[in-house]
């Protein structure tokens with residue numbers, strides 16, 4: 001277990017209740033008490049939300065606190081007066097805030113129910129906990145976060161991109177189901193929390209490449225124009241940070257290569273329109289583009305050549321698989337489906353878990369996260385099961401192994 005070195009910066013992300021008080025007021029009321037709390041507490045969990053102990057009149061204002069340090073914090077942190085603290089106060093926007101901005105349904109011009117993009121105001125309640133629950137090799141998420149923060153800081157300072165290359169463009173590539181899309185969303189949520197002082201609002205616009213090219217090739221041109229004019233409206237206000245996520249960007253490249261043959265001319269226009277528009281908005285200093293791809297080698301898109309970071313996201317290794325399993329088992333324990341037992345100290349269960357993790361090598365995070373449900377189905381169909389009775393950890397691990405064997 002590693003501990004925080006004395007000189008690190010500790011980021012304290014404080015989620016406050018959505019009351020009528022502004023964030024500035026909340027900060028004035030809470031920061032001194034929170035500082036006292038984190039400085040005097042021992043063994044605080046790193047990157048796990050906690051409820052701080054605060055004076056009575058202050059605690060109803062705080063929903064939770066998450067500590068993260070600049071250097072790799074290990075599992076626990078012991079802040080002290082040597083540390084620099086940076087407090088980030090934030091409120092969550094409710095789910096669906098802004099949703100439908102780009103929803104083209106029901107507009108009466110024949111392109112009903114095509115949703116070209118989703119728009120979410122961040123930090124959003126639907127993305128809470130996403131960052132902490134994505135498990136990668138140590139330092140990977142932090143590297144991406146630092147990259148994005150540095151790139152935004154350069155653009156805030158109007159650093160000349162002819163002198164220093166910085167396109168605020170990030171590409172995550174790797175096998176399907178490895179959490180690339182989730183990581184992009186989690187990263188934008190994190191940015192929204194960490195950049196409150198620079199941007200009044202952070203928007204996530206998720207472009208659904210598939211729906212652009214699905215059935216409505218001939219209508220897509222209109223969709224693209226409308227979509228980008230909405231994005232341009234957001235970008236025009238420099239108080240906004242606009243994160244544009246293009247999922248499975250290879251479908252744009254694929255559409256382009258397919259066009260050379262017999263595809264309709266409209267398709268060509270649509271793809272070119274998307275690429276030109278992306279090139280245009282990319283130059284705006286308050287835009288960050290995040291793209292994901294399952295096939296990075298085959299993408300041939302001019303705008304991606306300028307990606308500042310191309311990060312490979314691979315299948316989880318053994319330690320990550322174990323952590324993912326542990327997080328799922330802990331969730332089932334905390335929700336009262338499994339009996340509460342300590343995974344670290346029970347040798348038999350630890351052995352079962354190690355065995356399960358080894359068998360799961362080569363599976364994606366997405367597949368792993370589906371196993372508990374399959375295992376529970378196995379268990380409920382067995383004769384051992386009695387409704388309302390908590391399942392023992394070892395029984396459930398056996399059911400997980402069975403579910404895994406069936407999957408394999």
Ligand code: ADP
Pocket residue numbers: 133134135136175176177178179180181182183292316320324364365366367369
């Ligand atoms: P991709 O975009 O790579 O296809 P997604 O972001 O759609 O993957 O991820 C699918 C699901 O798998 C998500 O619910 C995510 O939580 C889970 N997942 C994938 N990889 C991991 C990981 N390394 N750690 C935790 N969860 C993961």
